[in-house]
Amino acid sequence: MALAAAIRFPQRVERLVLAAPVSPDIPPSALDRLLARPRVGAASVRAGFGAAGLGLALPPVRSLAHRAVRELSPEQVAATAAEWRTAGVWKSFYAEQRFLVSELPTLAPQVRGLAMHTTILYGARDRIAPPAHALSLRRSLQNAQLVSADRDGHMLPQQRPELVAEAIVRAA
Secondary structure, eight states: OOOHHHHTTTTOOOOEEEESSSOSSSSOOOOHHHHHSTTTTHHHHHHHHHHHHHHHTTTHHHHHHHHTTTTSSSHHHHHHHHTTTTTHHHHHHHHHHHHHTTTTGGHHHHHOOOOSSSEEEETOOSSOOOHHHHHHHHHHHTTTEEEEETTTOOHHHOOOOHHHHHHHHHHH
C-alpha cells in the first residue's frame, strides 16, 4: 500500500521505508489468492484469526508464542490474542489480501519508475514475504537500499522495533 501511495502521490512521498514488503513482480501464492476470495477467503480469515486469538489466550500456547518471538512479552502476546478476536484485525487482513491479489500486480511497471530513496527491511527467515520479494523490489526501484534482519521473520516491527525505528528516523 505504501508503494501505491508513492505511485499515486509522488510529489508527497520523498522517501519510503518498507518493512517485510511484497513485490508486485512476484505473483501471489495460491493461499493468498484463496484468502482474497469474497466468500471463502473472508470466512477463512475470520475463522483463522478468531481461532488463533482463542489459542493465544491459553497460557501454554501464549508461552510457546513468547518462546518463538522472545521480543514479545507474555502480556503483549495476550494483548495480541485479544486484538485478533476483534473484527477490525481480520477485516484489515482480508482487505490487504484483496489488494495483494487484485491491485499489487498492476503496480509492477510503475514501481520501476519510482526514484525516491527507499529502505527495504526484510527478515531473512520470513516465510510470508520471503527475501526474494525484497530482492525483487531492490532490482525494480532506482534508489533502494536493502537491510537484512538475519535471524528474524515477517514480524519485523515486533521482532526488531529498533531496526524499524532507526530506518524511519534515517529516512526523515
